[in-house]
Amino acid sequence: MRLPEGWDVGKVKRMGADGVKLLLWYRPDCCSDVVAHQQALVRSVGEACARYDIAFLLELLVYPFQGAANHTTDYTENEKYPELVLQSLRDFADPSYGVDIYKLESPVPADSLPNPDEDSDEVRKAQEWFNKIGDIIDRPWVMLSAGAGMEQFRRVLAFAYRAGANGYLAGRAIWWQAFGAYPDLAAIEAGLRKESTRYMDEINRLTDEIARPWGQAPAMSKGVQLENAGHTFPSLYESFSSQAA
Numbered sequence: 682m683r684l685p686e687g688w689d690v691g692k693v694k695r696m697g698a699d700g701v702k703l704l705l706w707y708r709p710d711c712c713s714d715v716v717a718h719q720q721a722l723v724r725s726v727g728e729a730c731a732r733y734d735i736a737f738l739l740e741l742l743v744y745p746f747q748g749a750a751n752h753t754t755d756y757t758e759n760e761k762y763p764e765l766v767l768q769s770l771r772d773f774a775d776p777s778y779g780v781d782i783y784k785l786e787s788p789v790p791a792d793s794l795p796n797p798d799e800d801s802d803e804v805r806k807a808q809e810w811f812n813k814i815g816d817i818i819d820r821p822w823v824m825l826s827a828g829a830g831m832e833q834f835r836r837v838l839a840f841a842y843r844a845g846a847n848g849y850l851a852g853r854a855i856w857w858q859a860f861g862a863y864p865d866l867a868a869i870e871a872g873l874r875k876e877s878t879r880y881m882d883e884i885n886r887l888t889d890e891i892a893r894p895w896g897q898a899p900a901m902s903k904g905v906q907l908e909n910a911g912h913t914f915p916s917l918y919e920s921f922s923s924q925a926a
Contacts, residue, residue: 682706682719690729700736701726702784706744709768720772727779734917740784740825741769763788763810767817774818782895783822784850785814787837791829797839808840815845819899822846826854831880838884842891847898849888855881 682705693701703726707719723739730737743765766788773780787794788810795803814822824841826834826849834854838846859872896905909917 811844826851
């Protein structure tokens, strides 16, 4: 695994971005040299983000080994093992990686999640898996939709928010239903304006009601501090025009 040719943190910063997202397909049980290479890559990106004073968002996805049942090169929740999802997060929880925010998949398949508003052993068991995420990391974290359906992703968010998640970064759960009308662009637009907008309003209300504000993440308990704040800070950007990451 390597960064796209011609791209580095410095270039992203010069383009005016507010953050850098690294998508990492990762298996904690992979061979040691692969794991070490990926961990070194993440650490190098985190160091570059700190040097260029730009936020670092790490997205972790567990993948199936070639030859496994239901193997695919696209993301799928088939053959998902909760402990692999959690161990992946443990591997990158150390502050030395420089991650500012984590974008995470559900530890259990979204389609199997019960209604979080019910009182049952199944709900409590599912909540325990999400609670372990909050026990592992102390920095802000948000949920990805992984193409889950609207109701399934709403359930993911409810469990995650009760475990301390701070929000969501999602796409397909919001617009996938509307794009089912392709190539009828007028129908797609109508679906986005109606169902997608309604759904975003719904999950935004859920976020406002029970998600934890990012400033309340344990790592932020002492408040957000700006390093090198003061009138001399421009002098710290002497290498801003450099092509090096």
